[in-house]
Amino acid sequence: MYFPRKDVKIISNIKNHVMKLPFAEPYKTKMVEKIYRSNRSEREIWIKEASFNLFNLRSEQVFIDLLTDSGTGAMSDNQWSSIMSGDESYAGSSSYYNLKEAIDDITGFPYFLPTHQGRAAENVLFSVIVKEGDVVPGNAHFDTTKGHIEYRKATAIDCTVDSATDLLSGDPFKGNVDTVKLEKVLKSNPLDSIPCILLTATNNTVGGQPVSMENIKEVSDLAKKYGVRLIIDSARFAENAYFIKTREKGYKDKDIRDIAREMFSYADAMTMSSKKDAIVNIGGFIAFREEELFHKATTYNIMYEGFITYGGLSGRDMNALATGLYEGTDFSYLESRIRQVEYLGTMMKGYGVPVLEPFGGHAVFIDAKRFLPGLPPEEFPAQTLAVELYIEGGVRGVEIGALMADRDPVTRKNRYPVLEMVRLAVPRRVYSDKHMDYVAAATASVYERRDRIDSGLRIISEAPIMRHFTVVLGRA
Ligand SMILES: Cc1ncc(COP(=O)(O)O)c(C=O)c1O
Numbered sequence: 001m002y003f004p005r006k007d008v009k010i011i012s013n014i015k016n017h018v019m020k021l022p023f024a025e026p027y028k029t030k031m032v033e034k035i036y037r038s039n040r041s042e043r044e045i046w047i048k049e050a051s052f053n054l055f056n057l058r059s060e061q062v063f064i065d066l067l068t069d070s071g072t073g074a075m076s077d078n079q080w081s082s083i084m085s086g087d088e089s090y091a092g093s094s095s096y097y098n099l100k101e102a103i104d105d106i107t108g109f110p111y112f113l114p115t116h117q118g119r120a121a122e123n124v125l126f127s128v129i130v131k132e133g134d135v136v137p138g139n140a141h142f143d144t145t146k147g148h149i150e151y152r153k154a155t156a157i158d159c160t161v162d163s164a165t166d167l168l169s170g171d172p173f174k175g176n177v178d179t180v181k182l183e184k185v186l187k188s189n190p191l192d193s194i195p196c197i198l199l200t201a202t203n204n205t206v207g208g209q210p211v212s213m214e215n216i217k218e219v220s221d222l223a224k225k226y227g228v229r230l231i232i233d234s235a236r237f238a239e240n241a242y243f244i245k246t247r248e249k250g251y252k253d254k255d256i257r258d259i260a261r262e263m264f265s266y267a268d269a270m271t272m273s274s275k276k277d278a279i280v281n282i283g284g285f286i287a288f289r290e291e292e293l294f295h296k297a298t299t300y301n302i303m304y305e306g307f308i309t310y311g312g313l314s315g316r317d318m319n320a321l322a323t324g325l326y327e328g329t330d331f332s333y334l335e336s337r338i339r340q341v342e343y344l345g346t347m348m349k350g351y352g353v354p355v356l357e358p359f360g361g362h363a364v365f366i367d368a369k370r371f372l373p374g375l376p377p378e379e380f381p382a383q384t385l386a387v388e389l390y391i392e393g394g395v396r397g398v399e400i401g402a403l404m405a406d407r408d409p410v411t412r413k414n415r416y417p418v419l420e421m422v423r424l425a426v427p428r429r430v431y432s433d434k435h436m437d438y439v440a441a442a443t444a445s446v447y448e449r450r451d452r453i454d455s456g457l458r459i460i461s462e463a464p465i466m467r468h469f470t471v472v473l474g475r476a
Pocket residue numbers: 070117118119120142144145200204233235236273274275283284
């Protein structure tokens with residue numbers, strides 16, 4: 001493995017001492033956590049013991065963990081101190097009201113229910129609105145979202161724009177909903193079988209790509225025209241707002257929180273995995289505009305999560321979440337976060353590694369089909385590449401491809417999505433740019449020896465749904 005110091009440049013010609021200062025992280029480190037840098041032979045043994053499933057590795061066996069940006073962020077001193085003042089009353093705690101105030105302020109939704117994480121929000125909400133035979137159109141539903149829809153014998157219909165699967169397209173809003181595809185679904189299904197349109201912003205499944213405000217408005221207009229609710233899966237709403245600010249005409253001078261409030265103003269409800277843009281280690285919520293829907297969901301929340309004023313969270317968790325919602329919508333934080341992801345993507349590209357562009361908000365996605373063109377889809381090229389990257393440098397990414405796509409619930413045949421990718425998700429406020437250099441160099445080393453990776457992996461056993469979490473694999 002090699003580490004060229006491309007970052008060191010001698011500045012010899014600063015005219016009149018005037019230069020544009022670069023951005024820098026708006027925080028400094030107060031506490032550190034040791035990480036173990038293993039060697040290759042250790043990793044070869046560990047990955048075999050883990051059945052070539054990266055979810056089975058122990059965290060100490062990973063040097064740089066880019067498995068997910070979910071719940072892996074570093075909380076601030078303010079969040080930790082708000083934890084100390086958490087109110088653990090079963091009902092009516094002040095922490096609940098702190099959170100309510102923050103959600104009202106940032107989203108504009110008047111009702112909310114806390115849940116322990118995003119999928120719990122989906123479970124509660126879909127228990128009210130999704131029934132057998134329904135269809136739920138959206139833009140590449142996240143796997144747990146799709147899982148909760150399919151578990152209820154309903155169908156998730158993907159209406160994402162075609163540019164999302166064109167890896168070379170520079171479309172700045174590849175996460176958008178194709179409104180022609182969406183209207184076709186709305187026209188060709190009985191409206192009482194469409195409980196909602198589900199818009200995910202940013203769109204994780206197609207590479208953390210943003211949805212434009214214009215698109216959100218168009219989708220909202222269609223939702224109103226057909227009398228269908230619009231729900232936003234908001235796990236990364238703040239990163240989406242950053243992209244709207246920096247890429248969409250008319251938003252350059254607007255504040256991130258104003259942009260977020262405008263996004264939500266077009267929707268009827270939102271589900272939130274707070275483990276992403278609210279920078280907490282656990283937490284979620286559902287927020288609603290309709291009082292009646294809120295009341296219906298309350299019953300399920302009490303059954304599955306907990307009483308209305310804590311719903312699966314402790315008071316201290318709710319306090320940290322309330323603080324995190326403000327920190328996660330701060331422009332200078334978002335700039336440093338998204339530009340760190342961009343830095344990693346740019347380094348990779350510099351080494352010739354095929355990556356999805358534009359780079360996503362939370363992750364760099366490697367195109368496994370172009371990286372390992374000789375591997376057949378049945379041998380799971382993206383999972384094979386993720387395993388190789390782990391063996392090479394102790395870097396843990398995740399497969400977003402055929403394994404994650406599961407089998408078709410009716411035919412039980414493997415689904416092979418157009419995008420077969422390895423996602424390297426960057427935790428918030430955790431790793432330095434030096435860690436990013438290391439990740440890029442490790443990937444480049446695998447890329448150099450790609451011709452020698454001539455076989456992939458096969459499934460030995462799998463769960464009937466969401467198999468990638470627990471699948472047992474062997475060498476093909
Ligand atoms: C877009 C999106 N929606 C929903 C979820 C589910 O959230 P959680 O992991 O908190 O259950 C995730 C998690 O990664 C996600 O990325």
